[in-house]
Amino acid sequence: MHHTIFFDNASSTRTDARVFEKMKPFFMQKYGNPSSLHDMGQEAKDAIEEARDRGAALLGVAAQEIYFTSCGTESNNFALWGLAKSLQDKGKHIISSSIEHISILNPLKELKKQGWDYTLLPVDSFGMVNPEDLAKEIRKDTVLISIMHANNEVGTIQNLKTLAKIASEKDITFHSDGIAAAGIIPMDLKDLGVDAYSISSQQMYGPKGAGAVYVQKGHRLKPYLLGGTQERGRRAGTENVPAIVGFGEAAKLAAEEMHIHAAHITGLRDAFIKGIMDQIKNVKLNGHPQKRLPGNVHISFEYIEGESILLLLNMEGIAAASGSSCASQALKNSQVLLSMGLTPTTAQGSILFSLGKFNTMQEVDRVLEVLPAIIDKLRKMSPLYKEE
């Protein structure tokens, strides 16, 4: 089997070798439980606190405002449930957007069953939320707003500062899902003005099994994992020490090297988009032309269906995705694309190529070599396609 070209960095990233080295001792030598009083316990505790410092530094916040979780989904659940339940005496209305990840949308549906109400803001054809829409939808009983920073499918980056300001002027708690953005684009959460922010390790060249939430000091948050006093009582359960250590190292590397990688990845992205546009007709780039993640190439190929494109790419050793991998087994059309106004047929033929720091221009060239023939083969099979 030849070398796989991994253009699916939105689903997960390769763990950086330096991260892995840092994690290794925490399996067989430094395996103490951070809650134990003995030296091995304290050694593990210190390692977690060092990781917390690094996560905090990446986001521009204080270490005691960082809470570790097990993944991005848990981070979103932790923040949404925890904040909503602690605010319920003030009101039970939440505002979010129609392009959120299912780890926001599904908790919202569940909260609705329990007596909350929520409003999903529309987006424009680039996937942007209009701040005026947010201002309009705020009600007397609105207590929480959750709008993602960068979209995991189409890569659109919201004007988070403007949105957070509208919330803060009305004294409404503002959370953002930053899982696709953290460690990839620079940010200072204090400057953005958000009250809470979710991040995940595996999206920034760290291991799977660790996530984190920033919760600004002074906010109440009702825990849903009940047990010991880990994470200052807000998230009980023995910490996944190796993963958290790896996460910390990934955050440190991201803070130091992000700008170099962003330049490299943006170069690959733009060359790849240009190559596709030049060689293949009837394609559309989805997302915002400028305000997009450095590695995001989300393309609709007219007249054909996404899974068959992915299968043929896979045969060539190329890994890409059709929409969110969390939703891909459901065989449903992407809600994100439909919200942006794509027709269901066009949405069906959409592929997400997500590039990362380990990808190369040779890989871009290789994909550009095989992609036009794949699209052509499927179009010739399609009843919707009439050859010109």
Place this chain on the structure above:
Amino acid sequence: MVEYSKQVIDHFMSPRNVGEIKDADGIGEVGNPTCGDMMTFYIKVKDHKLEDIKFKTFGCGAAIAVSSMVSELAMGKTLDEALSITNKDVAQKLGGLPKNKMHCSNLGADALHKAIQDYKQKNEK
């Protein structure tokens, strides 16, 4: 990649009988692109037998493999024999299909049957 059988991958990678028949005796279409799969079958009939079958399909790997397998199973058969081919037979011949593909993608026999109905209607007039 996903749980497709060897037969599905074979028919998907090298589909048999792709194309259109310009002067087809019958045409059958099922599905629509909105739900993810659409198949169009074209047939030529001679002495109550399927002399030629061609198809065009918009859809996932399973949908393309199903179309190809149906065309192969029905080629040269009498109309009655072709009408007795079921979607279930096709899935079986393909070594099974993933559960979530059984309903949306497994419409090949329906499309072929529609093409035969179309032929019959035209010839009854």
